[in-house]
Amino acid sequence: MDQRVTDVINKAREGVPPTYDEVLMLLELDEASPEATAVRGAANDLVRERTGNAGILLGQVGIDVYPCEADCQFCSFAKSTTCFTGHTTMPVDEVVERAKEFARGGDLYAFYLMTMNSFKEDYVLECIRAVRAALPATTKLIGNFGDSDASFWKKAKEAGLDGIYHVKRLGEGTLTEIPPERREATIRAAWESGLSVQDCCEPIGAETSNEDIATRLFEIQAHGREYGLHDCAGVMKRNGVPGTPFEGLQNEITNMRLGLIGAIECFVMVDQEDFPWMAVHEPNVVSLMSGANAIWAETGFNPRDTSEDTSAGRGLDVPAVREMFYQAGFRKLVLGDGSTVELTPEYMAQKIAEG
Numbered sequence: 001m002d003q004r005v006t007d008v009i010n011k012a013r014e015g016v017p018p019t020y021d022e023v024l025m026l027l028e029l030d031e032a033s034p035e036a037t038a039v040r041g042a043a044n045d046l047v048r049e050r051t052g053n054a055g056i057l058l059g060q061v062g063i064d065v066y067p068c069e070a071d072c073q074f075c076s077f078a079k080s081t082t083c084f085t086g087h088t089t090m091p092v093d094e095v096v097e098r099a100k101e102f103a104r105g106g107d108l109y110a111f112y113l114m115t116m117n118s119f120k121e122d123y124v125l126e127c128i129r130a131v132r133a134a135l136p137a138t139t140k141l142i143g144n145f146g147d148s149d150a151s152f153w154k155k156a157k158e159a160g161l162d163g164i165y166h167v168k169r170l171g172e173g174t175l176t177e178i179p180p181e182r183r184e185a186t187i188r189a190a191w192e193s194g195l196s197v198q199d200c201c202e203p204i205g206a207e208t209s210n211e212d213i214a215t216r217l218f219e220i221q222a223h224g225r226e227y228g229l230h231d232c233a234g235v236m237k238r239n240g241v242p243g244t245p246f247e248g249l250q251n252e253i254t255n256m257r258l259g260l261i262g263a264i265e266c267f268v269m270v271d272q273e274d275f276p277w278m279a280v281h282e283p284n285v286v287s288l289m290s291g292a293n294a295i296w297a298e299t300g301f302n303p304r305d306t307s308e309d310t311s312a313g314r315g316l317d318v319p320a321v322r323e324m325f326y327q328a329g330f331r332k333l334v335l336g337d338g339s340t341v342e343l344t345p346e347y348m349a350q351k352i353a354e355g
């Protein structure tokens with residue numbers, strides 16, 4: 001075992017995050033090396049100890065789709081490469097039905113509404129109001145929307161939105177048409193409007209440099225210190241979406257590498273006053289054994305999928321996500337109001353019986 005890795009792990013156990021150079025050293029590890037296994041295992045132990053071996057179950061629905069002007073090169077909706085045409089908007093009643101279906105089991109921490117880059121404010125506010133009224137008080141409502149300003153975020157908050165998932169993505173402004181400053185301005189405006197904010201190191205591809213990943217991880221650390229990431233930090237890998245410049249497995253990292261990066265992020269966040277839930281996307285067991293404890297079920301439109309409804313494509317449903325938590329040894333799910341359910345064999349059997 002490389003002594004430098006042992007030293008970083010021991011520091012993390014004492015609540016001291018690694019330095020930038022130490023993060024680079026960890027990112028350079030062979031994902032199948034004993035050192036990488038030790039890093040993933042240490043993050044797993046650390047996070048489970050802090051949370052009482054708990055996870056959070058999340059759900060998301062994509063509510064509109066069109067050839068998107070942001071033209072992100074990794075996205076199935078990018079205007080240059082998409083196979084989608086026209087502008088399809090999910091009726092509000094259907095959005096509500098999908099939200100109720102996600103929350104039916106009574107153990108959903110948060111439900112996410114997702115739009116393209118630009119969106120119709122009135123429609124989104126109507127969705128927020130209707131979904132908030134339909135969701136139980138134990139489930140938070142989060143927006144994964146395009147950029148907007150404080151006047152919209154204040155209205156969204158009044159309508160019932162709890163927070164946003166909004167990220168300055170890897171390659172923002174070069175792989176996308178969105179200036180990074182615009183993403184940052186949106187995050188600040190939402191925060192100042194009283195919404196919680198979530199961050200993530202994404203989308204990570206095979207060619208993403210360790211320096212870029214390390215820089216992003218420390219931005220998330222700084223973001224957590226300034227705003228507090230009460231719901232989630234996380235990592236997401238880029239899928240090789242057919243028809244995009246990154247098509248194919250050769251452009252993707254493995255779940256072993258994603259698990260390692262997520263574990264390193266746990267170390268980077270280790271001294272946060274309000275240690276966030278650590279999300280991974282897409283859900284996978286390697287990451288759940290590496291410090292991740294927040295995963296999504298998905299339905300509707302999905303930028304990583306060419307299927308019109310991702311529940312028929314890449315997206316998992318709530319029972320599959322719950323089962324993944326159980327099989328990965330998690331023994332509790334925490335809800336949006338802080339209450340918990342025990343993930344016992346009897347609970348799992350009851351949920352299967354409910355269908």
Ligand code: SF4
Nearest residue numbers: 068070071072075117
């Ligand atoms: S990732 Fe989002 S903003 Fe970028 S092209 Fe796709 S839908 Fe538009």
